[in-house]
Amino acid sequence: MTNQKNVNRFDEKAAQWDEKPQRLELARAAAQAILREIPLTRQMTALEFGCGTGLVTMQLAPHLGHIDAVDTSAGMLEVLNRKIQVQALTNITTRQIDLMADSLPGVSFDFIFSSMVLHHIEDTEDLLRRFFRLLHPGGYLGLVDLEKEDGQFHTGEKVPHHGFDPEEVRRHLERIGFRFRTSVRIHKIMLPDPDGLDQAYPVFLLAAQKG
Secondary structure (H helix, E strand, O other), X not given: OOHHHHHXXXXXXXXXXXXXXXXXXXXXXXXXXXXXXXXOOOOOXXXXXXXXXXXXXXXXXXXXXXXXXXXXXXXXXXXXXXXXXXXXXXXXXXXXOOOOOOOOOOOOEEEEEEEOOHHHOOOHHHHHHHHHHHEEEEEEEEEEEEEOOOOOOOOXXXXXXXXXXXXXXXXXXXXXXXXXXEEEEEEEEEEEOXXXXXXXXXEEEEEEEEO
């Protein structure tokens, strides 16, 4: 799937995105795990890559100084902007940007996080290198994504990766220069398999720090 087709698909889904209880449950699990495993403070600046409708950003905002919430989908950001307006939040800035194609010159962060986005990125190592460059020395990275699965999670959709082996992601990060902190299973998404039986798809948080 081309990047523009991907953007269009998420634009179309944006208005109803938050209606699935499973997405809300996963976002809560992701935010809670990040708060447990990464020492966030109100002095820290953060970037969420692929923020969507802000399900995780909105939960972490009270614990951070400022969040740049970036996404390629205007529809998703429109939903997030409405939430920001309703709650009169001043510490979230939304940006429609493709971080794989564009840079953020002169900007760096104390914390970068991403939830269920990495498996949509073809060249994950390039993305992780971009994260490394965008972090201050000592800055933290939090990645939430699917563990390796059989391809049934995205039935009918084409994605570059069917989840990840957290140990493999750890090795990529360490090659780039990150220091590994922890990898924990934080949630299971339950979906019916082709026979109608519940299938569990585990989700992990991997935390690392820029050396």
